[in-house]
Amino acid sequence: MKAKNQIGGLPDQSPNSENDTITMIQLGNKLFRDINLSSNQIQACITCHPLDGRSAGMDRQQTSRGTFGQLGRRNTPTILNIGFSNIIFWDGRRNSLYDQAIDPFVNPLEMSLPSESELLQRIQNDTSYLSFFSNAFPSDPTINLHNIRLSISAFEKSLVSKSKYDDFVMGNLQILNRQELEGLNIFLDVGCNKCHSGSLLGGNTFSKLESTSLYNSTDLGKFEVSGDPNDQYIFKVPSLRNVALTQPYFHDGSVRTLKESIERMREYKLNRYISDSEIDLLVSFLKTLSDKTKSN
Numbered sequence: 449m450k451a452k453n454q455i456g457g458l459p460d461q462s463p464n465s466e467n468d469t470i471t472m473i474q475l476g477n478k479l480f481r482d483i484n485l486s487s488n489q490i491q492a493c494i495t496c497h498p499l500d501g502r503s504a505g506m507d508r509q510q511t512s513r514g515t516f517g518q519l520g521r522r523n524t525p526t527i528l529n530i531g532f533s534n535i536i537f538w539d540g541r542r543n544s545l546y547d548q549a550i551d552p553f554v555n556p557l558e559m560s561l562p563s564e565s566e567l568l569q570r571i572q573n574d575t576s577y578l579s580f581f582s583n584a585f586p587s588d589p590t591i592n593l594h595n596i597r598l599s600i601s602a603f604e605k606s607l608v609s610k611s612k613y614d615d616f617v618m619g620n621l622q623i624l625n626r627q628e629l630e631g632l633n634i635f636l637d638v639g640c641n642k643c644h645s646g647s648l649l650g651g652n653t654f655s656k657l658e659s660t661s662l663y664n665s666t667d668l669g670k671f672e673v674s675g676d677p678n679d680q681y682i683f684k685v686p687s688l689r690n691v692a693l694t695q696p697y698f699h700d701g702s703v704r705t706l707k708e709s710i711e712r713m714r715e716y717k718l719n720r721y722i723s724d725s726e727i728d729l730l731v732s733f734l735k736t737l738s739d740k741t742k743s744n
């Protein structure tokens with residue numbers, strides 16, 4: 449089966465999660481939801497990356513506001529399935545969840561704590577954390593940045609979604625209807641998976657639109673990290689999993705609908721032209737990538 453070979457299904461567990469225990473995940477979950485860890489105590493990770501109910505790991509804002517109402521620069525990506533991504537952030541400035549875990553607490557556009565030591569102090573002053581640290585790290589329950597990184601990344605790696613599409617590649621061939629199947633075939637035929645590759649359908653390479661005329665010239669993407677002029681306007685190829693639940697789109701949140709996002713993909717090097725009716729079929733296929741507990 450073409451889809452199985454060329455895209456595949458998402459494994460049940462993220463890579464490098466073998467040593468993550470339930471108690472580490474529970475601590476990570478607590479940290480992720482703790483508004484006391486933002487400068488003015490009103491924002492947590494979950495504010496911009498909501499997960500409960502039908503929320504799919506991002507807040508559906510064009511760009512999110514930080515804890516003082518300050519406007520962010522980039523569209524918040526979903527963190528569902530982030531454990532399968534080697535590139536972290538739109539510009540790739542981090543390459544592991546462990547390295548990234550502390551950034552949002554001290555980012556002046558996000559939770560705005562003055563320092564990492566302030567973060568540690570707030571957690572140390574909250575006695576409800578003691579049992580969580582001793583359960584998660586029985587041999588060394590110290591409240592330190594290392595243990596915080598380990599538990600937040602363990603929590604993030606546990607966020608694996610399962611979709612109708614995965615049931616299909618696991619052999620339930622009846623589950624996709626005619627339009628969805630046609631959309632899948634077009635996806636492979638025009639080569640969307642050259643960039644949105646692997647079972648994550650993206651998340652592991654960078655790319656640049658042929659035409660960046662619509663881009664805001666103050667965000668130079670990967671160039672900001674590498675300083676290499678060839679990296680101007682290069683951004684992470686986003687995963688398409690749960691994409692029907694995470695509008696608006698693109699690194700700047702400037703594209704409102706899936707249809708318009710795909711129209712813009714005509715500016716990339718596709719194998720062939722895609723017609724408007726094919727775009728509708730592609731949208732039907734992309735909807736099958738939504739988590740079943742949250743679906744459209």
Ligand code: HEC
Nearest residue numbers: 492493496512513514522523524525536537538552553558
């Ligand atoms: C104010 C909103 C906001 C808050 C609060 C926030 N984030 Fe984010 N998050 C973002 C935005 C915006 C980006 C994309 C930034 C970029 O690419 O430059 C992002 C990116 C990420 C990514 C990378 C996603 C990807 O696809 O590359 C992870 C992981 C993440 N955040 C985890 C967290 C964690 C953990 C916390 C709490 C410690 C947190 N975030 C708090 C807005 C927020």
Ligand code: HEC
Nearest residue numbers: 639640643655683684685686697698699709710713716730
């Ligand atoms: C040459 C690489 C490439 C190809 C081929 C490609 N894409 Fe993309 N796609 C990207 C990049 C890079 C972005 C993000 C652009 C940005 O944020 O500025 C993106 C964004 C998207 C988005 C918005 C996702 C989001 O969360 O913001 C959708 C939907 C999408 N592509 C679907 C498709 C479909 C369907 C096809 C095939 C018709 C396709 N793409 C072909 C690289 C590619």
